[in-house]
Amino acid sequence: xxxxxxxxxxxxxxxxxxxxxxxxxxxxxxxxxxxxxxxxxxxxxxxxxxxxxxxxxxxxxxxxxxxxxxxxxxxxxxxxxxxxxxxxxxxxxxxxxxxxxxxxxxxxxxxxxxxxxxxxxxxxxxxxxxxxxxxxxxxxxxxxxxxxxxxxxxxxxxxxxxxxxxxxxxxxxxxxxxxxxxxxxxxxxxxxxxxxxxxxxxxxxxxxxxxxxxxxxxxxxxxxxxxxxxxxxxxxxxxxxxxxxxxxxxxxxxxxxxxxxxxxxxxxxxxxxxxxxxxxxxxxxxxxxxxxxxxxxxxxxxxxxxxxxxxxxxxxxxxxxxxxxxxxxxxxxxxxxxxxxxxxxxxxxxxxxxxxxxxxxxxxxxxxxxxxxxxxxxxxxxxxxxxxxxxxxxxxxxxxxxxxxxxxxxxxxxxxxxxxxxxxx
Numbered sequence: 001x002x003x004x005x006x007x008x009x010x011x012x013x014x015x016x017x018x019x020x021x022x023x024x025x026x027x028x029x030x031x032x033x034x035x036x037x038x039x040x041x042x043x044x045x046x047x048x049x050x051x052x053x054x055x056x057x058x059x060x061x062x063x064x065x066x067x068x069x070x071x072x073x074x075x076x077x078x079x080x081x082x083x084x085x086x087x088x089x090x091x092x093x094x095x096x097x098x099x100x101x102x103x104x105x106x107x108x109x110x111x112x113x114x115x116x117x118x119x120x121x122x123x124x125x126x127x128x129x130x131x132x133x134x135x136x137x138x139x140x141x142x143x144x145x146x147x148x149x150x151x152x153x154x155x156x157x158x159x160x161x162x163x164x165x166x167x168x169x170x171x172x173x174x175x176x177x178x179x180x181x182x183x184x185x186x187x188x189x190x191x192x193x194x195x196x197x198x199x200x201x202x203x204x205x206x207x208x209x210x211x212x213x214x215x216x217x218x219x220x221x222x223x224x225x226x227x228x229x230x231x232x233x234x235x236x237x238x239x240x241x242x243x244x245x246x247x248x249x250x251x252x253x254x255x256x257x258x259x260x261x262x263x264x265x266x267x268x269x270x271x272x273x274x275x276x277x278x279x280x281x282x283x284x285x286x287x288x289x290x291x292x293x294x295x296x297x298x299x300x301x302x303x304x305x306x307x308x309x310x311x312x313x314x315x316x317x318x319x320x321x322x323x324x325x326x327x328x329x330x331x332x333x334x335x336x337x338x339x340x341x342x343x344x345x346x347x348x349x350x351x352x353x354x355x356x357x358x359x360x361x362x363x364x365x366x367x368x369x370x371x372x373x374x375x376x377x378x379x380x381x382x383x384x385x386x387x388x389x390x391x392x393x394x395x396x397x398x399x400x401x402x403x404x405x406x407x408x409x410x411x412x413x414x415x416x417x418x419x420x421x422x423x424x425x
Contacts, residue, residue: 015043016331017190022407025307026348029336038322044077044190044409046310046329047322050336052343052361054319058311058332059365062104065311065330067368070098076329081194085201093205094212096249101309101368108367110237115254115371117233118226124374131162131379135386143390143423147397150417155267156260159379163259166226167251168214177256180207184252185261189408208248215247230255254372261411262305263376266362267383268414269303270295272403273350275396275419280350288388291352296380298350301360304335307412309364334361335412394421 014021014028021028032039032050039048049055058065075082089095100111135158142148160174160181169177183200184207186192192200218231230250234241242250274281284291311330316323324330338360339347351357363370370376387394397418406413 013042015041016048016409017041017043019191019407022191023405025335026339029333029339032333033336033340037320038324041331044329044331046331047313047319047324048331048333049319050333050340051320052337052340055332055334055337055361056365057319058330059361059368062367064314064317065332066104066314067102067108067311068098068104069310069312069329070102077190078194081197084194084198088198088201088205092202093208094245094248096252097243097246099246099249099253100371101253105367106237110235111242112371114229114233114235114242118229119371119375121374123226124378127162127166127375128378128382130165131158132382132386134158134161135379135382136390139386139390146423147418147420150271150419151264151268151414152416154383155264155271155417158267158383159260159263159376160256162375162379163256166259167255168218168223168225168227176210177207180204180252181256181261185257185411185413186406186408189406189410191407191409204252207252211248211251212244215244226255258370258372259375261413262370263379265305265411265413266296266299266303266376266380268417269305269412270299270380270384271387271394271419272414272417273299273302275394275417277350278395280352281394283352284384285388285392288385292381292384292388294352294354294357295350296377296384297357297360298352298354299380300362301338301344301357302348302350303412304338304360304362305412306362306364307335307408307410308333309410334364337361390424391421392424394419396420 016025016028029050032048037049037051037054039050040046041048049058086095100108100115103111138154138157142153148154156178157174160178161171164171164174164177180203183203187197187200187204214227215231218228222228222232230242230247232241274284280295284295308331311332313324313326313328313330316326318324338344341347343359344354344356345351363373363376397420400418401416403417404415406415
């Protein structure tokens, strides 16, 4: 009986690619959790997993649910388009090799050591005052105006400028890099028309040609940046450092996207929640030492910056009574698991007293838990701290917000957020 239910939702054959589900998918997630905890998406052919314990099981079993499927998920859904994309890389740029997120152990573990070294606790401690000072500087740039587009004027530049400083990119280039990051993320959201996606690949190749001379310079003159670590660290198990194709893949996926977009989305979502729930703002403002840490975890839980990612079933397996054939793509929905009432009481509520707020899976789980999570949390801490410290009250600018998100199967990205505020006297 459970296996049959797992294939059905009462609203019909809905897909996570449906345009009307992009803005607010949470009702659909609830349907899936309750009536189809493993759902065969009719457009992608992926098995969508939505319950907290099932998601944790998938993420914790890397042998059964593999990350080694570079490009395979797109190739299955859009094979002709995938071929055109590969041809562009081959003719004009560098074909991206699998990133750390598309590898299984032992290659994954060997490659992860570079990031663990580069994002070690000592380096994050050294970055902490840099993050703090930048957060205050960005707010002070618009504090006298009494209003801002929080996304563009704060949420975008804070993490992007930090990662640019670590990747050797000049500060004046951040908006050029942001353009490349946007097209990369929107392309991988699987919602672009073909012509737009091919143009986006051309822009990614443009970024490759921007970074290639930096690779070559750092090979000649290493420095103490994360970028230099990526270029020069010899992976002991491989007997070599990353090659150009591997570096180009990492530059977009795990440094500029992973190092800026997820934090940007959480910073944006956090202020959106605050202007919609002024009682939370008042509590946070009254006692940030008590509430800020939980607030950050609740933002990550409620508005997961990455909705979900994928795994490849290496054998036939059963989840929630639903058989999943070997070779199937499994869509692991962090955002759905993070609102599962089986694990979180009153899951739709932002609860500053929630004891298990930090058990969310916004940063994934298992061996592929986000290596940059400690840095992201420090950026969120200082971003919200600067806001609390500089502003006495904040609200949405009347008539200027539709609170819309960019359509994507992967990310939860607020387009803009116009706020007004009363600066601290």
